[in-house]
Amino acid sequence: MIDLDRPWPASKISFSNIIPQDYDCFYAQVIENQNPQLKAVPLGVKQKGILATCNYEARRRGVTKLMQIFEATKICPDLVLADGEDLSPFRDVSKRLYSLLEPFSWNKKIERLGLDEVFLDVTDLVAYNVELLNSNTLQQSFFCLSREDPEQGFPYDASAVSGCVHGSPPAPGDPSFTQYLRILVASHLAHYLRLKLEEEGYTCACGISSSKLLSKLAGNKNKPRNQTAIVAFGEDAIVSFMDEHKLRKVPGIGGRTTRLLEGHVLSKEMDPSVYTMECSVTVGQVRAHPGMSVPTLEKLLGGPGSEKGIGEKVWGLLHGVDNTEVKPASLIPTQISIEDTYKGLHELSEINRELRALSTSLLRRMHVDLVEEDPKRDAPGGSQRWVAHPKTIRLTTRPKTSPSDAIPYNAGRTSRSQPMPNFIFSFSMLRDAIIEKLASEVLLPMFLKLNPAQRQWNIGLINICAANMVVTGNDDGLGSGRDISAMFRRQEDVLREWTVYSDDGVPQNQGQGSPPNVDGEGAISGDNAPAPNDADFGNQGAEEEEDSGTKTWEEDGWHGTEHCHRCDLLIPAFALLAHQRYHATECD
Numbered sequence: 001m002i003d004l005d006r007p008w009p010a011s012k013i014s015f016s017n018i019i020p021q022d023y024d025c026f027y028a029q030v031i032e033n034q035n036p037q038l039k040a041v042p043l044g045v046k047q048k049g050i051l052a053t054c055n056y057e058a059r060r061r062g063v064t065k066l067m068q069i070f071e072a073t074k075i076c077p078d079l080v081l082a083d084g085e086d087l088s089p090f091r092d093v094s095k096r097l098y099s100l101l102e103p104f105s106w107n108k109k110i111e112r113l114g115l116d117e118v119f120l121d122v123t124d125l126v127a128y129n130v131e132l133l134n135s136n137t138l139q140q141s142f143f144c145l146s147r148e149d150p151e152q153g154f155p156y157d158a159s160a161v162s163g164c165v166h167g168s169p170p171a172p173g174d175p176s177f178t179q180y181l182r183i184l185v186a187s188h189l190a191h192y193l194r195l196k197l198e199e200e201g202y203t204c205a206c207g208i209s210s211s212k213l214l215s216k217l218a219g220n221k222n223k224p225r226n227q228t229a230i231v232a233f234g235e236d237a238i239v240s241f242m243d244e245h246k247l248r249k250v251p252g253i254g255g256r257t258t259r260l261l262e263g264h265v266l267s268k269e270m271d272p273s274v275y276t277m278e279c280s281v282t283v284g285q286v287r288a289h290p291g292m293s294v295p296t297l298e299k300l301l302g303g304p305g306s307e308k309g310i311g312e313k314v315w316g317l318l319h320g321v322d323n324t325e326v327k328p329a330s331l332i333p334t335q336i337s338i339e340d341t342y343k344g345l346h347e348l349s350e351i352n353r354e355l356r357a358l359s360t361s362l363l364r365r366m367h368v369d370l371v372e373e374d375p376k377r378d379a380p381g382g383s384q385r386w387v388a389h390p391k392t393i394r395l396t397t398r399p400k401t402s403p404s405d406a407i408p409y410n411a412g413r414t415s416r417s418q419p420m421p422n423f424i425f426s427f428s429m430l431r432d433a434i435i436e437k438l439a440s441e442v443l444l445p446m447f448l449k450l451n452p453a454q455r456q457w458n459i460g461l462i463n464i465c466a467a468n469m470v471v472t473g474n475d476d477g478l479g480s481g482r483d484i485s486a487m488f489r490r491q492e493d494v495l496r497e498w499t500v501y502s503d504d505g506v507p508q509n510q511g512q513g514s515p516p517n518v519d520g521e522g523a524i525s526g527d528n529a530p531a532p533n534d535a536d537f538g539n540q541g542a543e544e545e546e547d548s549g550t551k552t553w554e555e556d557g558w559h560g561t562e563h564c565h566r567c568d569l570l571i572p573a574f575a576l577l578a579h580q581r582y583h584a585t586e587c588d
């Protein structure tokens with residue numbers, strides 16, 4: 001209980017409040033909402049041979065996320081299995097819930113991580129409501145959700161934090177008391193938001209703190225259907241909160257960092273390239289290890305290919321310091337990536353079939369995520385318009401490996417990029433025709449460049465990715481149809497777009513933005529990958545970066561030039577198609 005005998009201190013300090021929501025057993029909840037009778041039974045959502053997730057009834061019976069199906073059904077014979085291969089329903093719900101939360105961030109910082117996590121920066125709304133508190137009537141407080149309409153909001157009891165609490169509240173005269181009030185007020189907002197989501201049929205866990213790192217870890221403390229606020233403010237209190245966590249559970253600390261530090265602390269040889277979620281050391285063990293310091297971390301973790309300032313970053317994380325901002329609201333993804341894993345594709349017919357399947361998914365995703373109704377427009381295809389254009393299409397393949405080969409997950413992964421063909425944006429062409437053209441005229445030639453036919457194929461993964469997203473309306477390229485010419489006027493741009501990428505030996509954090517969730521067969525990754533605890537949100541940019549280890553088009557042996565039959569310009573042969581598309585747009 002707060003008992004103040006003095007007026008509130010003016011809350012003028014800058015202090016952010018962040019509420020991350022992580023939906024409980026997300027895919028399972030989506031399926032349960034489609035079939036409410038499944039709520040009462042143990043439910044697993046399968047993708048290939050493993051469970052992407054399972055509901056809490058199944059968890060009570062010993063089933064866990066990412067368990068192999070055969071193991072899960074052995075433990076729980078009445079487990080009901082639902083198919084989770086088609087991500088569209090999960091994506092749709094994720095977008096719907098995101099839109100519901102969006103108005104609660106007054107500074108419009110609301111970031112989606114994977115499909116089931118949302119970070120909401122509620123600093124402004126919370127600060128506003130701290131100012132409204134009256135110490136004499138705390139129990140009858142009113143949370144005001146609008147600056148314009150004082151009646152829009154909800155009543156709440158501000159004499160105590162809502163939900164679970166980590167730490168002990170400071171006394172009113174304490175310098176951290178204002179921070180405490182903000183956490184307290186934010187905890188009531190979190191409770192209100194959880195109820196709003198529940199009205200839509202979705203329970204979640206959330207955390208309330210001052211940074212993405214701390215609030216995410218707080219949210220993990222009490223799951224499902226709960227919330228936790230951190231009311232520990234001094235450095236010592238935060239450090240001891242961090243100390244209890246397993247190193248790998250800290251967002252921003254990935255598998256490679258974990259293995260290197262684990263090896264150092266335990267004086268064991270550990271291969272940093274083997275992907276793992278396992279970890280036997282705590283943050284406290286690493287932090288208190290003799291000689292641990294920023295230079296030590298830099299020495300252990302730095303080197304070619306590592307993130308700049310890695311020692312300082314990890315030192316900060318070990319001490320609970322994270323200054324990364326919640327990204328501004330956007331429903332437009334930075335890229336759309338579709339992939340599948342295979343037991344080994346050997347024949348051209350199999351490759352063709354899979355390229356068609358992936359093209360179908362990509363086109364459907366692009367329509368879901370990037371097309372909106374445009375009532376003003378009188379165009380073929382009716383009233384639809386693209387809200388963003390991915391400028392590049394990238395194809396990545398990886399040979400089949402087995403976990404027992406003990407070779408790094410990404411060994412042999414190679415990519416090739418080229419400009420996105422314009423026909424993919426057509427509303428007048430039949431979808432099937434677009435898919436056919438994309439698969440046979442664009443992706444298959446790319447595939448054959450990456451995997452020359454004379455070699456015996458043994459393909460374990462194909463990923464297609466629509467990248468370099470340009471939001472329509474920006475005056476910077478493909479956003480507005482005719483501006484495509486700007487892109488091709490700049491030769492370097494054309495050349496860069498056609499670079500061949502080879503990921504072999506790609507250093508960590510480059511071209512590996514979304515780590516595989518599972519090694520080997522049945523891998524769930526790429527666009528399917530959610531933002532579980534290993535989400536490296538301090539380093540999200542990595543996924544948007546082009547792969548490193550680039551080979552230029554010259555090295556790839558494409559030296560030929562040809563004259564354009566329309567303007568007679570001498571164009572590298574590989575860029576001719578793109579150049580002709582530029583002419584085509586001029587005629588639109």
Ligand code: DCP
Nearest residue numbers: 023024025026027052053116517524528530532
């Ligand atoms: N998912 C996936 N592959 C993984 C992990 C998760 O496809 N390796 C999917 C299924 C999950 C969703 O992403 O439903 C969200 O992941 P979470 O880790 O948040 O797991 P859940 O929401 O299922 O469970 P929890 O209640 O533990 O958050």
Ligand code: MG
Nearest residue numbers: 022023024116
């Ligand atoms: Mg979840």
Ligand code: MG
Nearest residue numbers: 022116531532
């Ligand atoms: Mg999650």
